[in-house]
Amino acid sequence: MIQGVINSIRESQVWSSIFRHGIPRDRRTRVMAIMSNVFLHLHPVAVRKSGIRLSFTWCMGGLTFFLFIAETISGVLLMFYYRPVVEYAYSDIIGMRAHLTLGIMREIHRWGAHAMIISVWLHMMRVFLTGSYKPPREFNWVVGVILLVLTMLLSFTGYLLPWDQLAIWAITVGSKMAEATPFAGMAGPGTELLQLPGGIPIVTPYSDAKFLLLGGESVGEAALLRFYVLHCIAIPLGAATLIAVHFWRIRKDGGISGPM
Amino acid sequence: MISLLPISSLLLAAGEVNITALDKFKDFVNRWSVPQYSLPLFCIIMFAAFIWYRKWTKPIVFWPLMLGFTVVYFAFIPLDESYASILKKPDNVPITMMIFLTLYFLWLGLRQAAINDENMEIGKPLIEEDREDKVLCWPDLVYTELLAMVLCTVVLIVWSVLLKAPLESPANPAGPPNPSKAPWYFLGLQELLVYFDPWMAGVVLPGLIILGLAAMPYIDTNPKGNGYYTFKERRFAILTWMFGYLILWCVLIVFGTFLRGPNWNFFGPFQVWDPYRVDPLTNINISDVWYVVLLGGKLPDNLLVREWPGLLFTFFWLCVLPVLMTKIGFFGRLRAQMGFSRYYLMAVLFVIMMLVPVKMVGRWTFNLKYIIAMPEINFNL
Numbered sequence A: 001m002i003q004g005v006i007n008s009i010r011e012s013q014v015w016s017s018i019f020r021h022g023i024p025r026d027r028r029t030r031v032m033a034i035m036s037n038v039f040l041h042l043h044p045v046a047v048r049k050s051g052i053r054l055s056f057t058w059c060m061g062g063l064t065f066f067l068f069i070a071e072t073i074s075g076v077l078l079m080f081y082y083r084p085v086v087e088y089a090y091s092d093i094i095g096m097r098a099h100l101t102l103g104i105m106r107e108i109h110r111w112g113a114h115a116m117i118i119s120v121w122l123h124m125m126r127v128f129l130t131g132s133y134k135p136p137r138e139f140n141w142v143v144g145v146i147l148l149v150l151t152m153l154l155s156f157t158g159y160l161l162p163w164d165q166l167a168i169w170a171i172t173v174g175s176k177m178a179e180a181t182p183f184a185g186m187a188g189p190g191t192e193l194l195q196l197p198g199g200i201p202i203v204t205p206y207s208d209a210k211f212l213l214l215g216g217e218s219v220g221e222a223a224l225l226r227f228y229v230l231h232c233i234a235i236p237l238g239a240a241t242l243i244a245v246h247f248w249r250i251r252k253d254g255g256i257s258g259p260m
Numbered sequence B: 001m002i003s004l005l006p007i008s009s010l011l012l013a014a015g016e017v018n019i020t021a022l023d024k025f026k027d028f029v030n031r032w033s034v035p036q037y038s039l040p041l042f043c044i045i046m047f048a049a050f051i052w053y054r055k056w057t058k059p060i061v062f063w064p065l066m067l068g069f070t071v072v073y074f075a076f077i078p079l080d081e082s083y084a085s086i087l088k089k090p091d092n093v094p095i096t097m098m099i100f101l102t103l104y105f106l107w108l109g110l111r112q113a114a115i116n117d118e119n120m121e122i123g124k125p126l127i128e129e130d131r132e133d134k135v136l137c138w139p140d141l142v143y144t145e146l147l148a149m150v151l152c153t154v155v156l157i158v159w160s161v162l163l164k165a166p167l168e169s170p171a172n173p174a175g176p177p178n179p180s181k182a183p184w185y186f187l188g189l190q191e192l193l194v195y196f197d198p199w200m201a202g203v204v205l206p207g208l209i210i211l212g213l214a215a216m217p218y219i220d221t222n223p224k225g226n227g228y229y230t231f232k233e234r235r236f237a238i239l240t241w242m243f244g245y246l247i248l249w250c251v252l253i254v255f256g257t258f259l260r261g262p263n264w265n266f267f268g269p270f271q272v273w274d275p276y277r278v279d280p281l282t283n284i285n286i287s288d289v290w291y292v293v294l295l296g297g298k299l300p301d302n303l304l305v306r307e308w309p310g311l312l313f314t315f316f317w318l319c320v321l322p323v324l325m326t327k328i329g330f331f332g333r334l335r336a337q338m339g340f341s342r343y344y345l346m347a348v349l350f351v352i353m354m355l356v357p358v359k360m361v362g363r364w365t366f367n368l369k370y371i372i373a374m375p376e377i378n379f380n381l
């Protein structure tokens, strides 16, 4: 009876228009399953057995990617309720907790971000320990390093959005560092030496690295908007693009590394 | 956690019998946790772990060690309020996860390295060497991935249900909390602010970390150890990297999150964060040491004359030391193997990394404040 229903679904025009192959039970259909699916075909059809052993990759790259997707989805949901304006930001966060059914989306998003940081570090440690950055994978390691920075910047920019004490003062600590950039921040070494003839300073409090980051002299309205746009649009787009490059390069560099 | 409670209450019971013994132990840990003792201790532990990596990575040694560590780590939550308040802070939970996951995966990697290194010595194949044909991604890989995703989702949901995301009072630009902390993953850098000015700790050093990481595959020309776990074939690379990652990154993060309290003063794990504690600042610059302490005079007015000892040291450290190192057999061989530009890129990055512990030791031994102190142009090193 149930088998009959399943079979008739599998034979229906709708099903067979989506899945162009039979149940992946033999070699041919298993190959088809990977090749005819746009997501699965990120994978090669066949891999070396040791390359997919959990104790080799620790699955950390994969988990980082999964967490990135989980962050994207939960982040989009949060965007429905959050307005990046000083008047509303904090109360929107409170409202999320108070008024939403099963209001754990903010928790998922926050803890997922922490988890992603840890997983990307562990992924890097695994790639380092297996020497997988060595030729021919040098460039993919570099792509990875940029992804590492982007992951931390994603988390950092998101930290400001709740607009509570934790948020603005953490970002203030960060912006103090930007202010100290050599030759580009007001408190940085050498900045005062950069002068046009006549003693006109080149870098001013309105054009230094900190101002660039915050859009103002302190963490305020402009910084919130800047961090929001960076957090929700610019950095995710950059990271998604680089993740695509990263995956493509894994394939082009001959798949997961292994002894020659 | 729950299963640990009986053990804690046992300890608690023992503590009631002999409360002073427990207090003495806490006192001992507090005193030893200050960076000048604990950082060298962590270094010793790390290097010992790499020297004897074939011994302790045996499951029969590792798991009891890990279990013991876990018990001690959690047992003190009910035994000490300040310790509990640190560990239970929602934003500190990731640190605990980081500690345990890093230890576990370090073991997992080194365990396989130990097996591989032994296998290579007796001519057996590596763990990673396949005798079979390739396997298909469906089902061997996609099912693992599915399982990993499901597990990860479950962990994330449970974590989110159990622990509320923190939300403090609304932002108040006029009232900084004390201490003001950056997000936890940057606290290693904030911890460096104790020893360096912001331009170093917040800009130059992180910039060099990124640059150094990106340059690594082009610097490390050792063809061995590509695609399999090994320690024996890449000792220098692994030790250097791990020193940077485990000690200078992870341990400093633990300090910054767990042990830095009001005014960024250092507090042991069982010490109450007293906001009124004042730690005297008696730090002195190299130029003070030279002109005032040693020569018994006063500081000259000219900037360059005043700071020449520090400038000389810095020049020596960054420019002469990399050359001098080639006289040591090991670095000499590296220089010959790697060629000019690779070697000097590596050596300069290496000595800059080592400047961090060197300055720390300077601080701990003679209260070194700045090697070069030119506050006139915001240039303090």
Ligand code: HEM
Pocket: A057, A058, A059, A060, A061, A062, A064, A065, A068, A120, A123, A124, A127, A130, A132, A133, A137, A140, A141, A142, A143, A144, A145, A147, A148, A151, A243, A246, A250, A255, A256, A257, A258
């Ligand atoms: C958003 C961050 C990242 C994502 C989503 C990601 C994803 C992945 C995935 C899924 C793999 C396949 C094997 C595995 O899971 O270990 C991989 C491999 C690799 N990753 Fe990443 N990665 C990220 C960051 C990094 C970082 C930070 C580095 C290094 C600094 C890095 C370097 C590499 C290299 C060299 C490989 C090839 C390893 C091999 O062939 O054995 N990736 N990455």
